[in-house]
Amino acid sequence: PGATLAHAAILQYRSVNTDVLPIFVLLHLLFAPLLWLLLRVPNLTLGASLALYTLVHVFGWTVAAWPNSHWAFNPITWQLLVVLGAWWMIEGKRIQPWVTSRTALVLAVLFLLFSLVIALSWHIKPLEERIPQALAKLFYPLDKSNLDPLRLLHFLGMAILAAWLVPRNWRGLTTPVMRGAIRCGENSLPIYCLGVLLAFISHMALLDISNGIAMQIALSVGGIAAMIAAAALLNLIAVKPRRQPRLF
Secondary structure (H helix, E strand, O other), X not given: OHHHHHHHHOOOOXXXXXXXXXXXXXXXXXXXXXXXXXXXXXXXXXXXXXXXXXXXXXXXXXOOOOOOOOOOOOHHHHHHHXXXXXXXXXXXHHHHHHHOOHHHHHHHHHHHHHHHHHHHHOOOXXXXXXXXXXXXXXXXXXXXXXXXXXHHHHHHHHXXXXXXXXXXXXXXXXXXXXXXXXXXXXXXXXXXXXXXXXXXXXXXXXXXXXXXXXXXXXXXXXXXXXXXXXXXXXXXXXXXXXXXXXXX
């Protein structure tokens, strides 16, 4: 237990359901200097992030882990998504016309449909027989730990599709359900930690009480409600009053 706690403290060990936590913490710690760079040299910072991502795939770099030297999410590859998201908020207006163009939409939809066919072929035998083996080997297995380039392309395709289907001024974003989701996103790290705890509690409830459909639905709805309530509470705590009380 002592060694486990020591390695967990330095983010080298992850217990059950906490694979994302070390990279979450690490990227939060590094985001301040990263933001400083992005505000000054955004394109250069994005280029450096992309170069680091490429070098990891070329040389197989990783970060030390314990006990088996394996990270479920290698931080030096998954950092690209964080940098890309922050870069988009700063420089995104320049390429937004292209992202929302019909050409980008068609390319994204075609790639997503192609990916769907490949994924279904892993589970449907008749479809698998129609996929050329050379193509199947190219797409499988996908390296989740190091954010396989095809996974990255899939993410970008989904982002382009979302930009078309969910415009910035969409009224649905103001509904209670979407506001709850937004609040959870604004407090992602604490809500993730709460989610890990709720997952453990739900698992115990399914084992000790009932694992029926009704119980699963109740636990899922209750967990979502608890996370939304916690996120709303965190937002209320974070809001500073306009007028500070005078001590004298």
